[in-house]
Amino acid sequence: MNYDDAMASYDPVMGLEVHVELGTRTKMFCGCSTTLGAEPNSQTCPTCLGLPGSLPVVNAIGVESAIKIGLALNCEIAQWCRFARKNYFYPDMPKNFQTSQYDEPIAFNGYLDVQLEDGEIFRVQIERAHMEEDTGKSSHIGGATGRIHGASHSLLDYNRAGIPLIEIVTKPIEGAGVRAPEVAKAYVAELRELIKALGVSEARMDKGQMRCDVNLSLRPHGREKFGTRSETKNVNSLRSVERAARFEIMRHATVLDDGGTIVQETRHFHEEDGSTTAGRIKDNAEDYRYFPEPDLVPIAPALAWVEELRAALPELPRLRRARLQGEWGLSDQDMQSVLNAGAVQPILETIAAGAPADQARKWWMGELARRANESGTDLSEQPITPGQVARVCALVAEGKLNDKLARQVIEGVLAGQGEPDEVVAARGLAVVSDDSALGAAVDQAIADNPAIADKIRDGKVAAVGALVGAVMKTTRGQADAARVKDLILQKLGAA
Ligand SMILES: [Zn+2]
Numbered sequence: 001m002n003y004d005d006a007m008a009s010y011d012p013v014m015g016l017e018v019h020v021e022l023g024t025r026t027k028m029f030c031g032c033s034t035t036l037g038a039e040p041n042s043q044t045c046p047t048c049l050g051l052p053g054s055l056p057v058v059n060a061i062g063v064e065s066a067i068k069i070g071l072a073l074n075c076e077i078a079q080w081c082r083f084a085r086k087n088y089f090y091p092d093m094p095k096n097f098q099t100s101q102y103d104e105p106i107a108f109n110g111y112l113d114v115q116l117e118d119g120e121i122f123r124v125q126i127e128r129a130h131m132e133e134d135t136g137k138s139s140h141i142g143g144a145t146g147r148i149h150g151a152s153h154s155l156l157d158y159n160r161a162g163i164p165l166i167e168i169v170t171k172p173i174e175g176a177g178v179r180a181p182e183v184a185k186a187y188v189a190e191l192r193e194l195i196k197a198l199g200v201s202e203a204r205m206d207k208g209q210m211r212c213d214v215n216l217s218l219r220p221h222g223r224e225k226f227g228t229r230s231e232t233k234n235v236n237s238l239r240s241v242e243r244a245a246r247f248e249i250m251r252h253a254t255v256l257d258d259g260g261t262i263v264q265e266t267r268h269f270h271e272e273d274g275s276t277t278a279g280r281i282k283d284n285a286e287d288y289r290y291f292p293e294p295d296l297v298p299i300a301p302a303l304a305w306v307e308e309l310r311a312a313l314p315e316l317p318r319l320r321r322a323r324l325q326g327e328w329g330l331s332d333q334d335m336q337s338v339l340n341a342g343a344v345q346p347i348l349e350t351i352a353a354g355a356p357a358d359q360a361r362k363w364w365m366g367e368l369a370r371r372a373n374e375s376g377t378d379l380s381e382q383p384i385t386p387g388q389v390a391r392v393c394a395l396v397a398e399g400k401l402n403d404k405l406a407r408q409v410i411e412g413v414l415a416g417q418g419e420p421d422e423v424v425a426a427r428g429l430a431v432v433s434d435d436s437a438l439g440a441a442v443d444q445a446i447a448d449n450p451a452i453a454d455k456i457r458d459g460k461v462a463a464v465g466a467l468v469g470a471v472m473k474t475t476r477g478q479a480d481a482a483r484v485k486d487l488i489l490q491k492l493g494a495a
Contacts (some may be wrong), residue, residue: 001248003178006218006253012180013226014173014245015215016124018191020166021134021208022065026163028133029056029099037422040157048162050095055295058083062164063106063394064309065200066131069166070107072194072312073126078106080300083131083293092136093157100167101130102290112194114186116179119336124187125171132231136161147268156406156411166200172226180216181245188241189211193317206234212241216248218256227252231275235269241275251276256395324348328357337471341369342379349386354392363389367407373415383412391420404477405429432479435487438471441479443486445470458490464488 027034030047046054070077084102098123110126138159142152168191195203202381203210217229252262261461266279285349297462325335338344343364350360364379372379392409395401412423424430432438445467446453455463466484471484
């Protein structure tokens with residue numbers, strides 16, 4: 001069934017659960033390092049390995065980060081809350097329980113306003129943000145897919161076990177209709193910006209520092225009761241969040257239309273074709289036998305501390321965008337294009353590297369956005385730095401490059417040919433404004449176009465453009481057009 005047919009009969013309800021790995025120096029309940037890329041199992045201790053007799057101690061920065069996230073999401077902050085044990089067996093969780101929060105989250109009842117591509121604001125209600133710890137990492141060896149099925153053996157790395165996570169759970173997202181997948185993507189994008197602005201995590205989805213579970217169910221139009229949901233786990237890019245929601249809408253609709261029933265289960269998302277496949281049958285909360293963690297004292301953040309954190313919150317992304325739009329003098333529509341292209345940060349950094357705002361925006365939104373589009377990559381992934389773009393802007397401002405040459409310099413930098421100045425030197429791209437170098441080309445243009453030259457001699461100065469064009473052509477665009485014009489007029493006695 002295609003998407004439009006699915007939407008004609010059903011109304012999607014989503015729930016998004018986002019896990020954010022905090023950027024704390026040490027783990028949530030022990031002093032082990034959280035540095036990525038270390039030798040497997042080199043960052044472990046009795047506590048994060050769950051050895052008998054070891055005792056956890058709460059990471060204060062972890063709690064502080066959770067409160068900051070809660071405040072930024074307009075949540076209430078619990079005056080008293082506890083950790084809970086979520087009991088289940090999994091090889092990458094050596095304690096056989098995950099220390100999490102259950103009915104007493106640190107932050108609850110908030111919202112996040114997200115802006116859709118046409119500028120419309122959609123409010124996503126937040127159920128809760130709670131603290132927990134990450135599990136270790138299993139690698140399944142020998143199978144074709146990297147999943148456990150078909151593998152000959154598995155390796156376990158507990159370096160990640162105990163890294164602090166904040167899980168942010170929305171209330172059911174209703175009323176998005178056909179735009180549900182877009183809302184899902186916009187929400188995760190906004191949340192990522194927020195987390196980065198707070199400085200509590202780099203929130204790199206490609207590094208697994210932020211991942212999203214997409215819960216989705218359908219109900220026939222007009223029905224109140226929710227349908228059975230599926231939970232697509234660990235979706236790790238913005239585009240994939242949108243695709244996963246879209247795929248599940250079509251899959252659910254097909255099953256329901258055929259008179260089938262949706263199974264409450266987890267699903268795996270497949271990047272290659274945007275599909276999902278069945279994972280495990282989803283446990284209900286009671287299966288986890290949650291109970292308050294007896295080894296940790298309750299968390300009771302002092303009101304004064306919470307207010308101190310609230311007062312120190314940085315400028316949040318939505319306000320910041322509004323401010324930048326004013327500073328850059330952009331219309332709503334132009335600002336929206338900058339946002340959709342993911343160009344805010346590159347432009348800001350280019351300005352910080354010395355370029356004027358309009359020039360920075362021109363190159364990122366023009367040449368570079370076009371190239372990103374062509375190659376299907378993000379603007380931020382282009383192999384050119386804001387500093388290099390700023391240097392190109394400076395060369396144009398100094399008259400050493402014109403726009404055409406600047407595009408070639410950018411092309412050279414993207415192709416790995418070095419810094420802008422190196423590309424200029426290697427390709428001989430500098431603007432030629434030296435009279436002796438231009439003189440021959442000017443003489444040639446006049447000789448080739450006697451009729452036009454006569455017009456100019458007769459005072460029809462506007463005709464000079466054709467001769468300037470001829471010179472630009474013979475100099476492959478490298479001539480200083482203003483200087484060429486002066487020389488032609490001088491030579492024809494019309495200056
Ligand atoms: Zn440890």
